[in-house]
Amino acid sequence: MRTLDFCEQDVAQMTEGEVENLAKRLEQDDYANVFEGLRDWHLLRAIAFQRPELAEPYYYLLDMEAYDES
Template sequence: MATLTLTLRERDLMALTADDVAELAGRLERDDYTNAFEGLDDWHLLRALAFQRPELIEPYLYLLDLEGYDEA
């Protein structure tokens, strides 16, 4: 799995397709990693996509567990 994660990570975020993101989300859902760092790398990639390509990750927002915070 590390090779696939590194391959995705090195790619330009703009080149990722909906299928690439579905594969990434699937790994996160299954927690399909040999160590915690691989999962964290995928989570960071999904988070980067949330800011740069939000249309691709909309079905997978629940994986990011983003919450609004009231700092007032």
């Protein structure tokens, strides 16, 4: 079984262009198998938590919404 192959250091070194390419792949959703798409989704999610300024334009791909728990 293959595991995710990125780490915090990878996320810390990503550029805006790399994140844009990642988002384009997710938008096109043209993967050989579902696991490749899931890997990209998890990577974008990690970017959103660690470097939100890079992922902000692509939040719609993550279905992340603010919730008011009050």
